Structure formats: structure tokens, C-alpha cells
Amino acid sequence: MSDEATPASRADFHREHQARALEQAERLLARRDELQGAWLAWVAGELYQMSPPPFVAMVRRELQRLSQA
Template identity: 70%
Template sequence: MSTEKPSRAAYHREHQARAEAEAQRLLARKAELQGRWLPWVAQELYQLNPPEFANMVRRELQRFS
């Protein structure tokens, strides 16, 4: 049984759709939360694991904005 970590590219391919969906979920709350949105998003991102996935969601948020 291999314990090798998947390559970064493989990880991104595997989780891209989930990262996009998560970013869309976060953006959907922007109008509702208005000025409270940014701290709320920061907290949501902080809770995402692993950190590589949280970074993917951050990039998607930037891309969608």
C-alpha cells in the first residue's frame, strides 16, 4: 500500500469542482452579509482542510470576483 501524496496537479484535478462549488457558496452570501462578508469568509476559509484545498477556494473566489 502506497502512502505517497498525490502530485499537486493531481490534487487540483481531483478537487477543482469542489473548490469552485465552495467558492460559489461563499460568494452567494456576499449580498446578504454585506460588510460582514469578508470576516465571515475569512473564518470559513480558516476552517477548510487541508490548507491546499483552502488555497484552491481562495483562488476561485478571486477568479469569480
């Protein structure tokens, strides 16, 4: 048995955590105007504290998507 995630399990993980990833990205973006120049460093620290890595990647993708909107 392999420890690697199968495509189905990755899709399941994504479905299970998508709403929370979006919520976290929105929370991070909400502080951008307040923190201004310190925002990027603060976001990096917040992301560093999150886990697991696939969830962090989802939050990063949502941050990017929302920032471009």
C-alpha cells in the same frame, strides 16, 4: 523519500478537488449581498475551518477569479 508533493501529485490533487473548490467559492460568494460588510470576516472564518491548506488556496483562487468576472 521526500514528504514534499511532486508536481504530478499537485496536479492530481488539483484535478481531484477543483470542482469542490469552485463549489465552495460559489457558496461563499452567494452570501456576499446578504452579509454585506460582514462578508469578509465571515469568509475568513469559513476558510479557516477548511482543510487541507492546498484546498483552501484553491478556494481562495476561485473566489478571486469569480469576484473579478
